[in-house]
Amino acid sequence: MDLLIYGSGALACLFAFRLARAGQRVGILDHWEEGVRAIQAKGICQQTGDLAVSCQPVPATSSAQDLSNVPAAIVLVKSWQTAQAAADLAACLAPSARVLTLQNGLGNAEILAGALGAERVAAGSTTSGATLLAPGCFRPGGEGNLTLPASFESTRLCAALRAAGFQLAFTQQLTGLLWGKLLINAAINPLTALLEVPNGQILELPHARRLLAMAVEEAAQAARAAAVELPYTDPLAEVESVLRRTATNQSSMLQDIRRGAPTEIDAITGALLHSARQNQLWLPTHETLYHLVRAKVDAGRLADT
Ligand code: KPL
Numbered sequence: 001m002d003l004l005i006y007g008s009g010a011l012a013c014l015f016a017f018r019l020a021r022a023g024q025r026v027g028i029l030d031h032w033e034e035g036v037r038a039i040q041a042k043g044i045c046q047q048t049g050d051l052a053v054s055c056q057p058v059p060a061t062s063s064a065q066d067l068s069n070v071p072a073a074i075v076l077v078k079s080w081q082t083a084q085a086a087a088d089l090a091a092c093l094a095p096s097a098r099v100l101t102l103q104n105g106l107g108n109a110e111i112l113a114g115a116l117g118a119e120r121v122a123a124g125s126t127t128s129g130a131t132l133l134a135p136g137c138f139r140p141g142g143e144g145n146l147t148l149p150a151s152f153e154s155t156r157l158c159a160a161l162r163a164a165g166f167q168l169a170f171t172q173q174l175t176g177l178l179w180g181k182l183l184i185n186a187a188i189n190p191l192t193a194l195l196e197v198p199n200g201q202i203l204e205l206p207h208a209r210r211l212l213a214m215a216v217e218e219a220a221q222a223a224r225a226a227a228v229e230l231p232y233t234d235p236l237a238e239v240e241s242v243l244r245r246t247a248t249n250q251s252s253m254l255q256d257i258r259r260g261a262p263t264e265i266d267a268i269t270g271a272l273l274h275s276a277r278q279n280q281l282w283l284p285t286h287e288t289l290y291h292l293v294r295a296k297v298d299a300g301r302l303a304d305t
Contacts, residue, residue, distance in 0.1 A: 001027045001059070003160055004067065004092075006085050007076035008035030008060065010130035010255065011102070013138040015074060017044045020055045022164035028060035029067065029088060030077065036060045038136030045137040052137075064088035071097050072157045075112065078256075079105040079267035086115035093120075098155055100148065102126045104185050104252065105267025106178060106275075123174065124148040125181040127242050129199065129249030141199075141249025144242065145169060147177055147231070173229060180231040180238075183219040185268045187212055187239045189253035190289040193263065194296060196254060200247025203240065211285065212239065218283040222272055225279035253293070260300060265293045 005016040008030035020026045028039055043056020061067065070093050075085050082103065089099060089112070099121045101108045109123035129141030150170045152158055162168060171177050191208055192199055202208045213236055220235045232238040256263045269290045276283045 001025050001067070001070060002072070003027075003157065004029055004070045004073040004089075005076060006030065006073055006089065007081075008032055008039060008136070009076065009078070010132040010138045010141075010252070011126070011128065012076040013039075013044050013132065013136065014046075014128065014130040014140060015076060015102075016058055017046050017055050017138070018164040018166070019160055020044070020058055022160070024160050024164065026058060027067065027070075028058060029062070029064060029092070030060070031062050031081075031084065032135075033062055034135045036062045038134070042136060047133055047137060047139045064091040067092035069094040072155070072160075073097065073099045074157070075099060075101040075103060075108070077103065078252075078262070079103050079108055079264050080262055082108045082111045086112045090115045098122070098152070098157060100124055100152065100157060102146075103267075104181070104189075104264050106182060106271040107267065109178075122149045122152050123178055124152070125177050127181065127184060127246070129246035129251075131250045131255060142246035143167075144245060147171055149174055149177075171231065173231065176229045176231045179223050179226075179228045182268065182272060183216065183223065183230065183235055184239055184242050185264075186219050186272050186286060187215045188243065189251045190265065190269055190293045191215070192251040193253040193257050194289070194292055196258075198247065199243045199249050199251055203243055203247075211289075212236075214285040215289065218276075218285050219272055222276040222279070222281055222283060225281045226275050257293075257296065257300065260304065263293060263297060265290060265297075269293070 002025045004027050005012050016026045039060040043058050045054045101123045113121045126146045127144030131139045146166045147169045150172045216236045
């Protein structure tokens with residue numbers, strides 16, 4: 001195996017599919033049994049319009065004990081699964097292996113570094129969208145940016161991503177990079193999850209667009225208060241551009257809510273509110289979005305009982 005994708009959700013399938021089609025020997029590790037079983041049986045399927053393209057075989061397992069000496073890994077599970085990912089990767093990576101996390105939210109790289117060593121772990125950011133249609137089957141939801149730490153530029157992992165057609169950008173400003181993605185997720189994910197609309201529709205709903213602008217402004221204030229330099233000069237224009245590029249995509253938070261899965265509201269909006277509070281800043285729009293998402297999840301649970 002050249003590369004392990006940790007996860008079998010929408011983005012994990014997208015990355016594994018593209019890398020495997022480019023000739024990389026990719027494997028999947030995830031604890032979601034249904035996803036793993038579907039990939040074991042049928043490989044990974046990409047659905048675009050009426051066209052379904054399958055890529056197989058893609059070796060998949062739910063146990064790190066099945067793997068050893070893995071040379072590199074990309075972590076694409078939800079932020080609440082990072083501690084499990086860290087333990088699994090510690091058990092199956094080669095001593096020199098590098099790990100890239102492309103997860104949403106803050107704090108994932110720190111958890112991985114705690115188990116694997118800071119020198120082996122790096123955090124990047126992707127604004128690509130993908131929707132999981134069924135276990136092992138995804139629909140790409142728009143081409144995004146893939147920005148990685150400059151320290152990763154000459155790794156085999158980067159060469160593999162380039163060969164698979166990913167357009168890579170590099171930065172030395174890692175905190176800015178992660179906050180740049182945090183702001184995008186904090187603006188888009190709760191709103192799309194609450195309104196149950198695909199990303200692009202936010203731009204067509206005047207009141208949602210107003211809320212989006214308020215959320216972006218508050219998140220930019222929080223970044224300034226934390227002395228973080230965002231990787232773009234006009235945050236609202238950046239968020240609107242992501243919404244346009246991923247217009248038909250369902251945000252990951254909307255997909256989580258629809259599946260009854262835990263959301264990343266704490267790693268995204270919770271992390272933003274936490275940072276703001278530390279700098280004596282009050283973010284009323286995010287505070288409200290946070291509680292509305294939590295309330296929606298609770299209401300969904302109640303309806304299921
Ligand atoms: O990262 C995303 C997500 O849904 O989590 C965006 C970029 C908003 C794409 O949907």
